[in-house]
Amino acid sequence: MSQPLSIFFTIMPSMSMPAELLASLKDDNFWRSLEAITKKAEKVMPQVTVASHKRGDSGTLDQRIEDRSEFARMGVKLATITGSPLLDPGCVPNRQLPVPNGMTHCVNLVNKIVRKDYGRPGQRVELAKLPYLLKRIRHLLRVFYDFKVGQRVHPDMVFCDWEKTFDVGLTLHQVGLCLQLDPPRLRAVMEAGGRELEVFLLDDDLDVGDFRKTAMIVEQRVAADVESEDSDRVAAGEIEQAAGKDLAAHVMAWFYGDMSVAFILNERAESTPDEKRWAQKAVKRLVQWSTSATLRGTLGDSLTDAMRPIYWSTPVLTKFCQAGGLAALFGDWVNSSCRDLCEEALKELPDVAWRNQTSASLAAITRELQAKLNQESVEIADTPIFIDACFSMYTHYGLAPLQKAGRRESPQDPVVFYYLAHHLKRLPPPANTAPQRADFAHLLADYTAMPRSMQKRYGWANLTVSGRWDCLDSYGCEAEGCPEKATLEQLRARRVRGVREPAVERRLEEWGSKAMACKACGRVAYCSAACQRVHWPTHKPECLKHRNAKRRL
Template sequence: MDAFLLMEPLDLARWRAEALARGRVVAADLESTDEDRMAAGALEDRAQADLAAYQMSFFVTDVLVAWLLVSPLDSAEQDRATKAMGRLVEYASSPRYRDVQALGDALTDALRPVYESPDILVRFSHAGGLPALFNDWATSVAKDGYCKSAVRSLPVNAWEHQTPESLLGVMKGLVDKISDAGEEVVATKLFTGVIYRIYSRYGLEPFERASTISDSCILFYFLHRRISRKPAAYRSHDAIRVLLKKYTNIPEAIRRRHGWGILTVSGRWDCLEYYGCVFANCPERTELLELKVRRQRGVCNPDAEARLYRWGDETRMCSTCKTVSYCSAACQKADRIFHKSQCKAKDDMETDV
């Protein structure tokens, strides 16, 4: 049994894998019919009824965790525990096992003893399992139970030996948490503590790498941009807390400007209607749209792309409502007749982010 659990590739939930693959094909096909969608739904129902796969998942993960909980008596048992930890981290961190092979719920339940044991949790974290904990905290049904408790009581030394990939996985979990709980979670003591641990130990680089995780969540882009101005000013927990509080109060206009910075070049061309100047007849947007028509995707035009970036990045927001932006004072003045019904616009506009 040891060889099967520790060495053999785990191949479970055939119907689940087929259902996911079929569902993605149907979703991506603009010409899919109701019959196609019904067939994909029937396959999904069959996958959900594959109880044998779920039972096997629980068995495998429970045994692996049990080997971690028992103190090894000799080198052979120590080697088995080491391999069990590696296999458990592999299952817990890989979408292949969590999603495609339907191990997600089984893993979360099986990992409870790991999450509730500080010593084992540290070893699990050092082996690369920290992203699994934050993923469970963000998305599992136990997110507000033992997963949250594990994050809250996470030993400081659990943050040691984290690779860039594991930190990126942690921050993906944080983005999922924001998506699930709302942006007010950013200002909580628990969230602040996580951000402080990452920055105090690993500096700005993790935030820079994570800044493009999501085009709807600008948290890490904001943190990298703000902290890089005065890195030494954010070495305390209180300073990080104040900064995150500011993040929750960022005006909508500035959020869009930050979002513009996260987008790819193609994304900016595709989002001309949403970002940048709000004035419907903005002459610069009109010219950029003409450039977009002539632009061949994949062919770089540095001058046009630099012009496009400046148009969205150098906008100035209305200082009264802070929800709309303009690329120039002329556009703001021209739009005043339309905007004044929503906001008593003033002549001055703020430029500081």
């Protein structure tokens, strides 16, 4: 996938690939259309990159809001090119717009009260209307997506009268930026809105919808079941695919994120008890949303865009990381349109930012690092950010997080953490000296240079029993017609889930862990010399190719 298009897809919420799209991959017209879309996107992407770095630190308040919302407007342009569902209209024909007390009316009224009429006589009365209006907006989004995803009909569908869903999110985004950039206005809004507004912004659960809740529960059950198989993961993916059409939370993500960041940035030593409480709640909420893989997929790059002010300020970012948000920074470095900004922040991140991490946040960090390896290549492990992350994790928390990461069950995950933990335990450091950064750099360099067959042996050791049965075709002996593999396939066919057979499991483990690599190239492995001889005519061209490449080097 081209860089522009891959970046665009991160702007949208995370979704599984629909079955009809999988079928279309065989259609030449699909690829021609995709190429045309990519060429159009290439013209817009440089603007998106610039927009993602804009700080909006100068000019009038309206100019600063326009600068800061440039990223969102670039998202609209990309959405127009690719036909995003965020461009979908509401349920009311355009000729009937706007409907009294409908979405368009409520959104425009919020914008008018906060941005246009602020400072006028009687403003407190108007500001006090905000909790009702914001709840109304959230409710109408839920009504719309319950119908769109689950065909649930609600009487309030007649109030879903917007022209483009994106317009709702963008207008609220600009309202949130206005409050973030004008602290006195923020205080006035919170005082007028009272406890009701505080609960809406900082206490209410994120409205992800019933479909996403179900998808989350199923995903957690599959992840917790050591006997889960590919069919379980496929079923969970299909549920997530359906849930991915619910964009209600995604539309509100900019506003929620802007407001949370506003509370964090505006906390001072002289802040009132209320302001300090708002900031504490905002940090907790933002950490929860930005580090949960499922919630982050729901919110998409809207949340990342809102969080840019945190990444711009090293002191603020350090406090955010110490509160558990470090995984969010790594996540945005891996998969967001602000990855360059996040890379700069990671390079300047002080060591104290690694303090106070929980086991959950460390697991999220290693998950993001693994995703980076999957996304790019194994060579990314031998880069300063990756080395520093592993070294800092070990320095502050020892082997435990690396060992935990090395026990992941997905066969697609790289085994770098298993490799690190395995070798760090055996590393003979100088007397009374812990492993240094140079040791990590050396180990990770060795890992990236490791032959493919050896990496697969580490991967096999890292899998659960059910994972090994699922991945029988991806590991072990690569000779066609391997008799031992044929026997194992028969044992797999009669296997009963949940019934343990130690002798069979030991035989399965040895088949993958004791496979011998080709000495000439190290890229394939065999369970016996007989299998190697059988496979030699097939393997010979590849072997000679890599052998000659080694000689040239």
